[in-house]
Amino acid sequence: MEYKKYYRKTSLKQEGIGSFFLNEILKKNPKTFLEIGVFHGVTARNVCELLFKSHGNNFNYIGLDLFEESDENKNEIIPNTTFSSNPVKQFYYKYIKRQNPYSLEAVEELLNKFKNNIHLIKGNSNKVLKKIDMSKIDYVFLDGGHEYNTVLNDLNCCMDVINNSGTVLCDDYDLQQAPGVKKAIDEFVNKNNLNCSIIGNGRFAKIEKN
Ligand SMILES: C[S@@+](CC[C@H](N)C(=O)[O-])C[C@H]1O[C@@H](n2cnc3c(N)ncnc32)[C@H](O)[C@@H]1O
Known part of the structure; x- marks a missing residue:
């Protein structure tokens, strides 16, 4: 399945990696999907398109992100959220869309087609995940904070998903800047x-129960 970019930024920009990712999800064909680290929402939209093809309206996508740069996340590796190296996109978002693509509202708009299936949460995974009933989720794409303590917290919170025969797919396993x-x-x-x-x-670590 083709991974589309929707005129935004994504961490799955490398040639072929987005399609690889979508095919990987298709193998498990989940109905309730959690993405930790939504960013501009490009992966979110691709996942919703994929789940819609498989299940019609009978799927749920939950997306969690800080959706803002603040002191709380100043130590995190966050991709450059602006289009500083692309003046055309910069102009488009600033003067035509008048929208920050790294905002809850912008991602909501990108996912509007699936508004009855999505639930976007603005918050820090270190606090929010503990409040989510993870036993309802059968696939997690873990791509939020890249600091050791945050990744460990997020994984520990996914234990119910794994125990229920779900999958946790982690991005950036081999990222040198985030050991x-x-x-x-x-x-x-x-x-x-x-x-x-x-x-x-x-690139990806796929975690499941033995
Ligand atoms: C690499 S980007 C995600 C890319 C996205 N999954 C994609 O495929 O395009 C990481 C995102 O995680 C968010 N993030 C970082 N630390 C976080 C935390 N503690 N809780 C929630 N989100 C966090 C950042 O704001 C950023 O948008």
Whole structure:
């Protein structure tokens, strides 16, 4: 399945990686999907299109993000949220759309077609995930904060998903600038004796129960 970019930024921009990701999700064909780290919502829209094809309106997408740059996340690696190297897109969002694509409202608009199936949450995963009933979720794309403690917190909160035979797909396992991602994943997998496959040329860690 083709991964579309919707004139926005995404971390799955590398040629072929978006389609690889969507095919990976299709293998499990989940009905309730959680994305931790939504950013401009490009992956969110692609996932909703995919789930709609499989299940019609019988699916749920939950997306969680800080949706703002603040002191709280100043140590996190957040992709450049503006289009500083692309003046045409910069002009489009500033003067035509008059919208910050890294905002809850902008992502809501991108997902408007699926407004009855989506639930977007603005907040920090370190606090919010503890309040979500994770036993209802069967697929998690973990791509939020990349600091060791945040990744470990997010993974620990996903234990119910894994115990219920769900999947947690983590991005950036091999990202050199964020060594805490791999450290947290390796520790979590070993401690809980889980099955972890490294896929997509080392980029993704897919965690499931043994
Ligand atoms: C790499 S981007 C996500 C990219 C997106 N999944 C995609 O495919 O385009 C990481 C996002 O995680 C968010 N983030 C960072 N720390 C977070 C935290 N503690 N809780 C929630 N979101 C967080 C950032 O604001 C950023 O939008």
